[in-house]
Amino acid sequence: AQAQATETGAEDAPPTEISEIGRLISVGKILYAILILIVTYFLNKFVGLVIDNLAERATNYRLFIKRLGPASRILIWSLSIYIIIAGVIAPPMQTVIAIGASIGIAVGFASQDILKNIFGGIMIILDSPFQVGDKIAVGDHYGEVTSIGLRSSRIVTPDDSVVSIPNAELMNHAVSNSNSGALNCQVVAEIYLPATVDIPAVKRLAKDAVYASSYLFLNKPVEVIVLNELKDRNYVVKLRVKAYVLDIRYEFLFKSDMTEMILEECNRRGYLEGEVMPIPSQL
Structure with missing residues (x-):
């Protein structure tokens, strides 16, 4: 009688965690979850292409549209994972807590660097x-x-x-x-000239050259800073020309444009042929 009671109690005992997992995760559910992940992957690719195409067409709103990409990827993947857990597997809450705790501990120890990067990405967004x-x-x-x-x-x-x-x-x-969300950013061009150059004339020349560039963003000021430096044991005048480009994509084209026009005009006026002032030798 005692043995029969023991067998009856074993039959009435609650299922173990392993048997519960086996009941919840079947071959059909696994295939369905894989299908959802594949669809999610290609959906993310499609949404990314749509966002990129819209951004290229709407030039003035390009940066704003592109910033929708990271948030949309997180939203799509989060929705996909929720559908798999709540709609496909549909486990009881106690099982979710038990399995989630076990998986969380295992994943936490095995992939600390990956989790750091994931949390870092969320914090950046x-x-x-x-x-x-x-x-x-x-x-x-x-x-x-x-x-x-x-x-x-x-x-x-x-x-x-x-x-x-x-x-x-x-x-x-x-x-x-450099631009903190703005379409324009500051560009600095550095020009080295002989120490005997006519500084006021060179400053006017530099500003005229910058304003002649088609890449200049006109709503912000142009500044020309004059510095005296040592280069190859000679005194030289260093011009730091600061201006804003109308689109960050043209940053280096604008910098090249400024440098080329300033040097061309200085050469035409003979400013590059000034007298070199060496460092006085020590007694």
Whole structure:
């Protein structure tokens, strides 16, 4: 009788966690979840292409439209994961808590760096130290932000190289932002001239050259700063010409345009043939 009671109690015992998982996750549910993930992946690609095409067509709102990309990716993936858990697997709340705690502990120990990058990506999107389309400098890298993902962010350098930077590194290092969401940004061109050059004339020449450029953003001021420096053991005049480009995409074209026009006009007027002033030798 005691053995029969034991067998009856074993039959009435609640299912174990393993048997519960086996009941919840079947082959059909796994295939359905994989199908949802595949559809989500291609949907993200499609939405990204639509956003990029709209951004290129609407020039004045290009940066604003591109910034919708990171938020849309997170929203689509979050919705997909919710559908898989709540609609496909549909586990009881107790099972969700138990399995979630176990998986959370295991994943936490196994992928600390990945989680740091994911949280870093979420914080970048929420805090917005930079956004898609901004020109940023991080360490030795400078370029335009093309995407902000959950694991890393990508920038395109002036040499047209794509650099992927982990989000955790971006959160732990200083990031310099050239335009902070604006379509225009400041461009600085440096010109070295002989120390005997006519400084007032050169400053007027530099401003005239900048205003002649088709890349200039006219709503912000143009400044010409004169410095005296040593270069190759000679005194020289260093012009720092500061102006704003109308679109960050033309940053280096504008810088080249300013430098070329200023040097061409200085050469035409003979300013580049001034007398060199060497450093006096010590007695």
